[in-house]
Amino acid sequence: MASATNVPYLRATARGGSRLDVSVAPNARSTAIAGVHGDTLRVRLAAQPIEGAANEALLRWLAQSLGIARSQLRLAHGASSRRKSVEIDLEVERVRAWIAQTLADGQ
Structure with missing residues (x-):
């Protein structure tokens, strides 16, 4: 697995x-991180891509995993694409630490 530094x-x-x-x-x-895919973080989702269900599942999972409220996340780009950008109201160092720990744990 890749390092998150x-x-x-x-x-x-x-x-x-x-x-x-x-x-x-x-x-x-x-739902879990599946590693790195090119210049993105690869995430497997236990949701179907129907009527925004996968987008909402991604945001809810990220919120729970990061320990923040769902309202602190927004889908900034990629609503109908597999490649997405998520804005998180959390400093980059905390998100980086979460990614590093998750990748180290193999989750």
């Missing part, structure tokens, strides 16, 4: 938050 898929926003680029794989058995 220098990750092209995570950057700071002008408002002090983070922007995370993900590549999703819907219809998985469970």
